[in-house]
Amino acid sequence: QVQLLESGPGLVRPSQTLSLTCTVFDDSINGGDYYWAWIRQPPGMGLEWIGHIYYRGTTDYSPSLRSRLTMSVDTSKRQFSLSLSSVTAADTAVYYCAREGDSGYDPFDSWGPGALVTVSS
């Protein structure tokens, strides 16, 4: 398992872009073997998978968010990032980053503590 830590603004204005970064505290982001994922949980609601990125930059996004979503990875910084555009109050949530194996049939084995992002004017 690996330590992960989310960072970014805690408050975003409606219609703006939400941006978060996850720092990976070992070298496992380099060289494959893992997908790097984002999951969110709105207040009082369930967990929602947002999408993931591979170290080479290939992505897979939730269909419901695909039109507003961009993920990127910077292996030299051991970081991957999330950008969600045109946000509304419905995007208010705790955002988690997580790691899963790249076989397509692997569980999440590491999570960050989460970052609360509030969308409000």
Next chain:
Amino acid sequence: IQLTQSPFSVSASVGDRVTITCRASQHINIFLAWFQTKPGKAPKSLIYDISKLQSGVPSKFSGSASGTNFTLTITSLQPEDFATYYCQQYFSYPRTFGQGTKVDI
């Protein structure tokens, strides 16, 4: 794939045994995990592949399955076990989660 988790919450005492169930809307093979969450902390992965313990997880946690019905059992509850527990499938994308079960005192 929908995961229906029950109960929504359960009250228990130290030393008790708790069972949480998770029903999948379709076949997911063995690809079911359980994890624990506490406010302000990183979720902790407990079990994967129905019944395999993640490294460092005590054997008081166990998982089982019957068809598309999955169970997490926690024996000898300790104060640190009072938390919210989720099931999650990794058979297909998008990954989906149960609604969570809060175990409180």
